[in-house]
Amino acid sequence: MNLFRVYSVVVGCAAGIFAVYLLMKRKPKTPEEIERKRREWLDNVGRITDGTVIDVQEVPFDGRNSTMLIYQYDVAGVSYEASQDITYLRQWVNLQSCRLGLPTSVRYDPQNPGNSQVVSERWMGLRQ
Numbered sequence: 001m002n003l004f005r006v007y008s009v010v011v012g013c014a015a016g017i018f019a020v021y022l023l024m025k026r027k028p029k030t031p032e033e034i035e036r037k038r039r040e041w042l043d044n045v046g047r048i049t050d051g052t053v054i055d056v057q058e059v060p061f062d063g064r065n066s067t068m069l070i071y072q073y074d075v076a077g078v079s080y081e082a083s084q085d086i087t088y089l090r091q092w093v094n095l096q097s098c099r100l101g102l103p104t105s106v107r108y109d110p111q112n113p114g115n116s117q118v119v120s121e122r123w124m125g126l127r128q
Contacts, residue, residue, distance in 0.1 A: 039120040046107035049073050053102040073106040075113040082116050089119050093126065103127050
């Protein structure tokens with residue numbers, strides 16, 4: 001019976017070490033994956049308000065150009081100015097129609113109104 005206890009402890013420790021190994025081995029998420037998850041989350045829980053496009057700029061970043069959509073919106077009397085990297089969403093956005101003063105809808109997090117978006121894979125706030 002004592003030998004059974006020893007084997008149980010050894011097997012339990014081995015399982016614990018294996019679980020820790022699997023957790024440590026897990027691949028970290030890339031910034032693109034994190035941003036995609038944020039957009040999906042806002043698609044599901046975000047509220048919509050009116051906003052205005054301020055500018056669209058090409059910004060050099062990590063040896064490539066990122067397209068930034070800069071916009072402003074108001075929530076509960078507070079004005080927010082934000083930008084969204086739309087580099088990977090260009091197929092949904094007509095950059096020639098994005099001009100100063102273009103009205104848009106902004107989807108924002110009700111718990112953190114500074115967390116917002118204008119474009120995602122499933123939603124478009126830009127008005128033509």
